[in-house]
Amino acid sequence: MILYVRFRLEPMYESLLPHLVALLGEFTPVVEAAPPDAALADVRGAARYFGRGPAELAAVIRVRALARYGVDCVIGAGPNPMLARMAARDTVPGTTLVVDDPESFLRDKPVAALDGVGPATARTLCAYGLDSVGRVAAAPLAVLQRIVGARAGRELWERARGTDRTAVVANAASRSVAAERAFDRDELDRDRHRRALLSLAGELGARMRGEEQVCRSLTLTVRYADRSATTRTRTLREPSAHSAALAETAYALHEALGLQRARVRGIGLRAEGLMPAEKAAHQLSLDPGDDKARRIEAVADRARAKFGPGAIVPGSLAA
Template sequence: MTTSSTILHLRVHRADFETYRELFTVLGDTTPVVQALPPDSALLDLAGATRYFALTPAQLADRLQTRLAARYGLASTGGIGPTRMLATLAADTAAPGTVHVLPDEWTDFLRGRPLRALPGIGPALERTLARYGIETVGDLADLPLATVQRIAGSSTGRLLHERAHGTDRRTVTPAGPPAGITSTHRFERDVLDPAEIRRALLAAATDLGARLRAARQIARTIELQVTYADRSTTARSRTLREPTAHTPALQRVLYDLFAALALQRARVRAVTVRVGELATAAQAAEQLTFDRLIEDARTLEPVIDRAGHRFGVGAVRPAVLLGN
């Protein structure tokens, strides 16, 4: 392959949601073709910028990293490749604070990646393919299309077959970060214990519920993103039947989304929760649940919120979170 590399996947380290939104002013000064990948990444098509600035993609990436560090004190890591997928894979293998630029001959790099690196392969499909001795992208690329489709299904098999050969039909679509509120928990070590992950999800629900109520807002959508030890991610989202700012409602949805991932031995590095499609709380139509525990929790929330306003966020929180 000799396709020139012009797609940059840039990942910013430890930026809160508000700062993340501000970054797009800097990114937009380099190229108008910028797509947000919340909570901490962006895709940039540098094809036009290389001609305008008379700089290589690597030089443009270095320029961006320098500006982000100078303006926000943020470190960033990136990858440059000819497609979205390859740029992301390059970013996943870059040393922190650097940019990995794929060579024109990137086939060997792709073939050596583990299956999980390919978008569209989650833990369940990875386990299925492993039972057939398929462990790397190269193993998958060597199979006939019909075989992949027999294992993964017609449409999924065709998509995986294309991506195993480096084809990614997705383009960089200009889009800024969506309106919403985000809460991220990064574990001090990679975590296997589901109970510890659920505690982090409870903390996120508690945090987001309090922030929504303080802003007098409700959310209609909730998204969970799990980041694994190899820095790959899986995301699940749900549109709520009733917009809410109630912590127990957010908690139940997060637990359901996490359970649907069916993670077994996956090592988790971080969980990120985002609530979106925000509206003013005055638009909420609360329905009685006739569940005493839920109604009691709703009654208690204003008391917790007043305590948080007076003594600081987290002054009153679930006992399971004490010591976190």
């Protein structure tokens, strides 16, 4: 059985995640961090060793997280990571949902609830009458492959039947990095929003380049004065750690929100789908300006490494 534990961490306390992952390690060595606020734990061995079921183990984990760090959590349990994540989305803080019967758990859920099914794919499937997971599971594999493609169709068909071939990978490298800027007051000025985005893109880019990684997608989170938030994700044209590319995508995400006099209290960016830079394909550009910008960026990285992160900043942030 797999546990998906999502801790209720405010952005400024995300640094607690390694400690909370270590707490899970007291029960099982097979723990995979899922930044910024969650982790997967394979507790099949722990259940046998401690003689407790997943719900009982989850209760102990919750009590220890509250006692040691003052952090509550929601926990989903299922036979694989996908079902555990979905169970966690269906539960509330202080409770645990255990999926014992995947077929009945999935049958009436909207197709968009499945991992890997975004809005565009969901609309396409709904146009064919495949608006629930149960209907997708009942559809012939060949039909799904004609609609969404051979590989995606098979993955969709398997997931709709409760099959997830991924495994919990102990000590897996972080697949995302994040940064956030909080404003001192409700901020309505869109120019200040853009300055924050530029600063965040530069910070994330520098961190990834320092670790020789690139990201596949970028997620923008805007937090408002009423404590609500809006989150949007966009895939980059190609995996990148180039600050200019990250800033361009961040600006596009921000513009797409169409904020009108919104009282913004904080803006966060998350670079997701990290992978080694050496394994990423980079499309050659005939634009000499792009090549020049990347050379300047490399020089700036060396200067920051020697003199500190504030040694070189964009002119719009220096004002």
